[in-house]
Amino acid sequence: MSGARAVALCLLLVLAGCGGGPVATDGEGRMPTDTAATPSTAIDAPPSATPKPDGIEVEVIDVVDGDTIDVRYPNGSEDTVRLLGVDTPEVHAENDPAEFPGVPETDAGRNCLREWGERASQHAKEELMGETVTLSFDENEPRRGYYGRLLAYVHVDGDSFNYGLLTAGLARRYDSSNFQYRERYGTAEGIARGTDTGLWGACATDDPRTATETAIPIADGGPPLWISEIHADAAGDDRENLDDEYVTFGNAGNETLDLSGWTVSDEADHTYTFPDGTAIEPNGTLTLYTGSGDDGDGELYWGQGSPVWNNGGDTVIVRNESGDVVIEREYDG
Known part of the structure; x- marks a missing residue:
């Protein structure tokens, strides 16, 4: 093939979009x-x-x-x-x-x-x-x-x-x-x-249900609060290690979630009220410990003198300042 013909062919291939791969088709x-x-x-x-x-x-x-x-x-x-x-x-x-x-x-x-x-x-x-x-x-x-x-x-x-x-x-x-x-x-x-x-x-339960028997999620359109962890069984004797019994909450929303006046309770009606000014930043978390300590940096202390959350199973109930249930989360031991 002459040099001129080779150059012409090469140019034609480039213009056709074929340099480096096959011509695309419609399948x-x-x-x-x-x-x-x-x-x-x-x-x-x-x-x-x-x-x-x-x-x-x-x-x-x-x-x-x-x-x-x-x-x-x-x-x-x-x-x-x-x-x-x-x-x-x-x-x-x-x-x-x-x-x-x-x-x-x-x-x-x-x-x-x-x-x-x-x-x-x-x-x-x-x-x-x-x-x-x-x-x-x-x-x-x-x-x-x-x-x-x-x-x-x-x-x-x-x-x-x-x-x-x-x-x-x-x-x-x-x-x-x-x-x-x-x-x-x-x-x-x-x-x-x-x-x-x-x-x-x-x-995800010991007794799986049918698709029509759905568990109760956060209400549609409700606050984006969720429970990320329930640590009911503290290391050693629960009564001696109350700061290792805790519940961690998260904010899945795009705005800061104000929890002032909201409450957390168990099946026995032990109730904790979030202090004024308590809030969770977007994608942030807040941990509530059963024992005593200094609040701050995403940590709150209930100040209880004995365990709250049953190791064998209990229910975490969160209500807003109006008393409406926002979360009702059961757990097994």
């Missing part, structure tokens, strides 16, 4: 007809899919299960999307209760997870089916997973559907991944577990 071997601009970073999707500032818009054409959907790109080609960072219970395979903390490895536990997997799938159908959604990707994760599915966050009207599955108690955080929102997703799962929301209230 069935045809060249895409949509000539919209391609994103500046690889997305492993048809280059005819129009990039948006926050991702790629697609239409949801099928819901496989709670965390997997089929989508159609603007050029007509189709793809399967696995939601990043979350894992809903299986509906097409056997569930492993060990993947969901607190769910017993029994037939009842597996059956309960299956029911909540069905509920997660139904939720996805109601929220996503036929909708135009936005896909975005994670810099710490490949664009496609082991099974060739696109790994993405799904946004509906600007809200993260992935994250919403966690707050609704319909999924756990997917731990076999280094995605960039691991900490935030872990906090969301912890709040759902701590408030017995969704599958956690139904399945």
Whole structure:
């Protein structure tokens, strides 16, 4: 081949966009007809899919299960999307209760997870089916997973559907991944577990219930207070170590939560009232110790002379300044 012909061929390849990879097709071997601009970073999707500032818009054409959907790109080609960072219970395979903390490895536990997997799938159908959604990707994760599915966050009207599955108690955080929102997703799962929301209230118990027998979570629209830890059994003799008996509260909201005048009580009606000025910053915690000490730095002391929380099981009840129940959390010994 002459030098001039080689240069001409090389130029033709560059202009055709073929330098460094095969020509993209619409998934069935045809060249895409949509000539919209391609994103500046690889997305492993048809280059005819129009990039948006926050991702790629697609239409949801099928819901496989709670965390997997089929989508159609603007050029007509189709793809399967696995939601990043979350894992809903299986509906097409056997569930492993060990993947969901607190769910017993029994037939009842597996059956309960299956029911909540069905509920997660139904939720996805109601929220996503036929909708135009936005896909975005994670810099710490490949664009496609082991099974060739696109790994993405799904946004509906600007809200993260992935994250919403966690707050609704319909999924756990997917731990076999280094995605960039691991900490935030872990906090969301912890709040759902701590408030017995969704599958956690139904399945993470010695006596798993059906999907219709849901435990009582924080009231919808109520304060974002949650219980992150109940440490009822102090080391050694409880009576001699009251400062090792405590309850830790967290604020899952975006604003400071004022607890002035709120109360904490047990089944025996021992009651502690939060002093004026008590507050928890967003994503902050506050620990209430049974014994005596100096309040401050996220620590409060009840000043009791004997244990309050029963080692064999009790109920933590939190009421606001109006006396309305905000949290009612049972625990077993």
